[in-house]
Amino acid sequence: MLILTRKSGETIRIGNEIRVTILDAKGRQVRVGIEAPADVTVHREEVYQMIKKQNILAAGYQDSIVKNLSQVWNKLKNPKEAVE
């Protein structure tokens, strides 16, 4: 890992199009400003991991699971029919 020391207001450039600026540092918190092209996604790591994990889980369902879910859903919408 490349480690650089920067002061508030100073910037790091990554490639031609990405700029990371240290806006503010107070105690244990650092505010970072990121300028990147629209097709470069920027996420908080923990949010990224959470969504990725959910996507991976969601990509593996079988067709039958959704059919079952749909049946349950329809019963939920029509509770009278479900009783009969």
Place this chain on the structure above:
Amino acid sequence: MKISTTRFGEISIDESKIIHMKTGMLGFEHLKKYELFIQDEENPFWWFQSVDDGSIAFVVINSLAVKPDYEPVITDAEEKLLEIESHDDVVLMSVVTIRSDPFKVTANLRAPIVINTKKMLAKQVVLVDSDFPVQYPIKDNGAVHQGKEKANLFSSVLVL
């Protein structure tokens, strides 16, 4: 063109209905082409099937069906990326997580799939500084049908 899928066997798809993702789904960045399948009209759960990899398909639901007042903030940069000219062209879909208890199904409102139906461009947008949860419970509150009406832009999508 025809593609071979794990769940639906070999299916023919109309190339004009292919949704092109700008950055791919998170965790599936290499897959850029998808097709939205409606299994039947009564089923609010649809499939977002990868065209490139037949084994990958996400269960999705129209985000407005889950939360009718859902209005995520899409940045100007993202609107530009997706070539969005009018909000009427936009459909928001949420990835669904299914659990063993079917009443505990959730939808991801934190990272909707934003689709420009006019240009067939999409991106899974991770909302910045948003309180919308990754796992929002889907409840039957009559909203599903309202959402379906709003999703009629996709009425011409291939029905399996």
